[in-house]
Amino acid sequence: MKPRTIIEKIWDEHVVVENPGAPALLYIDLHLIHEVTSPQAFEGLRRRGLKVRRPDRTLATADHNVPTTDRSLPIVNQISARQIAQLEANCREFGLTCYSVHSPHQGIVHVIGPELGRTQPGMTVVCGDSHTATHGALGALAFGIGTSEVEHVLATQCLLQRKPKTFRVEINGTLRPGVTAKDVILALIAKIGTGGATGHVFEYCGSTIRALSMEERMTITNMSIEAGARAGLIAPDDVTFQYLYGRPCAPQGIEWDRAIARWKQLPSDDGAHYDKHAEIDAGSLEPMITYGTSPGMGIPITGVIPEPESIADPIERESVRKALAYMNLEPGKPLLGHPVDVVFVGSCTNGRLADFRAAASILKGRKVNPRVRALMVPGSYEVKRQAEAEGLHEIFRAAGAEWREPGCSMCLAMNGDQLEPGQYAVSTSNRNFEGRQGPGGRTFLASPLTAAAAAVTGVITDVRTML
Amino acid sequence: MKPFTRFESRFVRLPIDNIDTDQIIPARFLKTISKEGLGDQLFYDWRYDASGAPRPDFVLNQPDAKGAEILLTGDNFGCGSSREHAPWALTQFGFRAVVSTSFADIFRQNALKNSLLPIIVPPDVHAELFRLPAEAKLVVDLAAQTLTLPDGRAIEFPVDPFAKHCLLNGVDELGYILQHEAAITEYEQRRA
Numbered sequence A: 001m002k003p004r005t006i007i008e009k010i011w012d013e014h015v016v017v018e019n020p021g022a023p024a025l026l027y028i029d030l031h032l033i034h035e036v037t038s039p040q041a042f043e044g045l046r047r048r049g050l051k052v053r054r055p056d057r058t059l060a061t062a063d064h065n066v067p068t069t070d071r072s073l074p075i076v077n078q079i080s081a082r083q084i085a086q087l088e089a090n091c092r093e094f095g096l097t098c099y100s101v102h103s104p105h106q107g108i109v110h111v112i113g114p115e116l117g118r119t120q121p122g123m124t125v126v127c128g129d130s131h132t133a134t135h136g137a138l139g140a141l142a143f144g145i146g147t148s149e150v151e152h153v154l155a156t157q158c159l160l161q162r163k164p165k166t167f168r169v170e171i172n173g174t175l176r177p178g179v180t181a182k183d184v185i186l187a188l189i190a191k192i193g194t195g196g197a198t199g200h201v202f203e204y205c206g207s208t209i210r211a212l213s214m215e216e217r218m219t220i221t222n223m224s225i226e227a228g229a230r231a232g233l234i235a236p237d238d239v240t241f242q243y244l245y246g247r248p249c250a251p252q253g254i255e256w257d258r259a260i261a262r263w264k265q266l267p268s269d270d271g272a273h274y275d276k277h278a279e280i281d282a283g284s285l286e287p288m289i290t291y292g293t294s295p296g297m298g299i300p301i302t303g304v305i306p307e308p309e310s311i312a313d314p315i316e317r318e319s320v321r322k323a324l325a326y327m328n329l330e331p332g333k334p335l336l337g338h339p340v341d342v343v344f345v346g347s348c349t350n351g352r353l354a355d356f357r358a359a360a361s362i363l364k365g366r367k368v369n370p371r372v373r374a375l376m377v378p379g380s381y382e383v384k385r386q387a388e389a390e391g392l393h394e395i396f397r398a399a400g401a402e403w404r405e406p407g408c409s410m411c412l413a414m415n416g417d418q419l420e421p422g423q424y425a426v427s428t429s430n431r432n433f434e435g436r437q438g439p440g441g442r443t444f445l446a447s448p449l450t451a452a453a454a455a456v457t458g459v460i461t462d463v464r465t466m467l
Numbered sequence B: 001m002k003p004f005t006r007f008e009s010r011f012v013r014l015p016i017d018n019i020d021t022d023q024i025i026p027a028r029f030l031k032t033i034s035k036e037g038l039g040d041q042l043f044y045d046w047r048y049d050a051s052g053a054p055r056p057d058f059v060l061n062q063p064d065a066k067g068a069e070i071l072l073t074g075d076n077f078g079c080g081s082s083r084e085h086a087p088w089a090l091t092q093f094g095f096r097a098v099v100s101t102s103f104a105d106i107f108r109q110n111a112l113k114n115s116l117l118p119i120i121v122p123p124d125v126h127a128e129l130f131r132l133p134a135e136a137k138l139v140v141d142l143a144a145q146t147l148t149l150p151d152g153r154a155i156e157f158p159v160d161p162f163a164k165h166c167l168l169n170g171v172d173e174l175g176y177i178l179q180h181e182a183a184i185t186e187y188e189q190r191r192a
């Protein structure tokens, strides 16, 4: 048999039918839904008189639009409250499990899937959210879909899909102190560009990836879409199996042994063909930070802002100029020392326990600079409980940072957690688009370590001077 | 879905690369539970200032934009979030096609499901389109897969044959998938 990649193996296993001239009908093992991209899909089901085909393969949570303040109080914004109530009502009507605002399992959809053990190697996973690739860290083929497709999956558990092309990213070397998974993925996106992997699915491999924990791997796969890849995955190994073992929805007993035997067949065969390749020498990386309004506009922390004049293509040159004007930054200057108003640690990229441990390692015994507002927003209630069990919340509070309730929060600023126009934030989230964190707000994307360092000094800082 | 027909139109120019769906429709407008009423929010933060007044220098606020059904943009249009609100807002504003050198995958899929045609042209044609006079009109012919320039040259563009069939005939994809009910059940039993 022809050698296959893990992507092809999962694909082949999930094709229900493939008619000539039409895309394949792909079976979906796990469908995650949230309040923002699902209401119109449920409305569509009602209009056609359809049911949800597999409630057991569907899981809902409220995350994008939830307040991260005291949940015992009613939601102030009436439009947000109505959207969350609509999700709850839809889940009741169609018989779906819903971890809404008051559930102990509530959290960002891409944090809770793996955490509960719902996401497993070899699965197909979809969600009406572009960061669904996060689940690829466990060796699942996971990708974001639109609301029409949410409706298709609710009704049929299937999607019409063309087979994606494959893109192998080999990352080798030992990360130096102060350099994290976030810096690796920012470096990759800066290298290949925000459209560099359009039409492709990443497989991340190499010694650096193998040495990363599951949480760090999720930071990498999470940002696949920022390079244009709808999905990105990592072949399962012992790190994956240890992470999943004993999780509430992971297989148990004899089922566990059978699952392991199956999962061990997933890694790509020797000699499998990929459509594209890239390599990253992780041992030479510095902490990374973005300067512009696209995640591909990243530089090493000690670097300088590029000159748009050096870009040959006129539209690209104009786009970088526009980004620098929005950010009010000057080409040729370093970012180090640039003042910061807000620090946000959270999101599906960096809102897990390891991320708060990293931030706490810098904030412990230090104070948040008086000019900075620092928000720590756990990715789920489970993350919050674990962090509190370790006393991390006390470190944050003692330093003067806010420790909040779980949700997407300032990653997309739907829930009222947002920047003021003109403010600068160092954020551990995944998008620095214009206005993403609030109209007129300006975002520098970086790791939790770099974010915590800026919280202390009030300016963009090389965290390696604080380790 | 209504069948997608041939049309001729002026076009709006937005010469910026990597226009993300947060620009096409900012997240704060996604609190809606409806698909309707999004045309006014299209490119909101580029179209209006903080007080809600139109920014006169933005293309959609200029008289030429009125009635234009084609948007010409920079590379990698529609990157970022998977929100289908982006094509909903574009079509409700009146656009029927977007022309670029490339599109983000999820946006392209979402657009095709909403009768918004993403048209990919080579870089030289793309550059030429930006140089055409303001009143220039283009003809979009999906059946022929061509974009015709004012001088009569027809530029071919790629489109997925299945998506083309659905657009031209107004076929609803969910209806098509539902016809495979028996195959889906058989698949589920096989893997159980």
Ligand code: SF4
Pocket: A063, A064, A108, A109, A110, A129, A131, A347, A348, A349, A407, A408, A411, A412, A429, A430
């Ligand atoms: S944390 Fe941000 S990127 Fe992740 S799901 Fe929420 S809004 Fe999307």
